[in-house]
Amino acid sequence: MRVGILGSGLMGGKLGTIFARAGHEVVFSYARRKEKLERLACDAGRKARAGTPAEAAQNADALLLAVHWSRMDDVLAQAGDLSGRVIVTCSLPMNADDTGLALGHTTSGAEELENRVPEARVVCAFNTVPSEVLFSVFEARSKANRPSLVYCGDDAGSKGMAAELIRDAGFDPVDAGLLRIARYTEPFALLVGQLAYEGTEGPEMAYRFERIGE
Numbered sequence: 001m002r003v004g005i006l007g008s009g010l011m012g013g014k015l016g017t018i019f020a021r022a023g024h025e026v027v028f029s030y031a032r033r034k035e036k037l038e039r040l041a042c043d044a045g046r047k048a049r050a051g052t053p054a055e056a057a058q059n060a061d062a063l064l065l066a067v068h069w070s071r072m073d074d075v076l077a078q079a080g081d082l083s084g085r086v087i088v089t090c091s092l093p094m095n096a097d098d099t100g101l102a103l104g105h106t107t108s109g110a111e112e113l114e115n116r117v118p119e120a121r122v123v124c125a126f127n128t129v130p131s132e133v134l135f136s137v138f139e140a141r142s143k144a145n146r147p148s149l150v151y152c153g154d155d156a157g158s159k160g161m162a163a164e165l166i167r168d169a170g171f172d173p174v175d176a177g178l179l180r181i182a183r184y185t186e187p188f189a190l191l192v193g194q195l196a197y198e199g200t201e202g203p204e205m206a207y208r209f210e211r212i213g214e
């Protein structure tokens with residue numbers, strides 16, 4: 001798959017590296033310094049390169065959107081025409097000082113994103129795990145009992161692509177339903193963040209759902 005990374009920070013930098021190491025073609029974009037994107041691409045291996053958001057979006061099968069909520073309009077404007085593109089967003093609609101969600105209950109960040117780019121197909125995924133755990137999960141991908149990762153979206157085809165990326169990153173994809181379910185997964189992401197960053201055992205944590213009695 002060709003994967004464009006829009007936002008190459010803690011999440012985008014690590015997930016882009018993981019996707020490239022899993023065999024996908026990756027373009028890292030949107031950081032404040034071009035050298036950072038080039039270094040990420042160099043470290044991720046020969047499947048990765050650095051580019052502009054427009055270059056990342058061009059011919060991409062899937063885009064990972066991984067920016068602070070306040071940068072959303074800017075990165076989308078730089079990406080250009082996203083008609084038909086699959087956008088996998090891990091971005092949370094945090095307020096300016098990152099103390100809480102700026103919206104919820106009757107909508108979600110993922111749905112607001114879809115309203116902004118109705119010509120694209122949005123999947124909400126990777127927002128419920130801390131960046132600190134990503135490399136460890138990827139390294140343990142051949143073991144049994146993979147951690148779960150919830151995702152949701154309205155389009156079956158784009159959800160299938162997201163599930164493939166989730167699997168390639170070492171998680172067990174859990175289809176939570178339509179995009180509106182992001183109203184539940186986004187607050188859940190804050191719970192995971194609370195446990196990861198305010199708990200006593202550090203942020204390298206993921207979660208796993210189990211069905212009892214099956």
Ligand SMILES: NC(=O)c1ccc[n+]([C@@H]2O[C@H](COP(=O)([O-])OP(=O)(O)OC[C@H]3O[C@@H](n4cnc5c(N)ncnc54)[C@H](OP(=O)(O)O)[C@@H]3O)[C@@H](O)[C@H]2O)c1
Pocket residue numbers: 007008009010011012030031032033036065066067068069071090091092093094126127128129130131132189
């Ligand atoms: N971090 C987590 O564990 C985590 C977990 C779940 C969900 N999320 C969500 O995922 C999204 C990304 O989080 P993150 O932690 O990866 O954020 P981050 O590390 O701050 O990365 C954001 C990226 O945007 C770039 N950027 C910011 N302002 C820019 C500007 N003016 N021009 C160009 N590039 C700019 C940053 O550039 P630089 O590289 O130069 O700083 C960075 O590459 C957020 O919505 C967050 O809520 C994060």
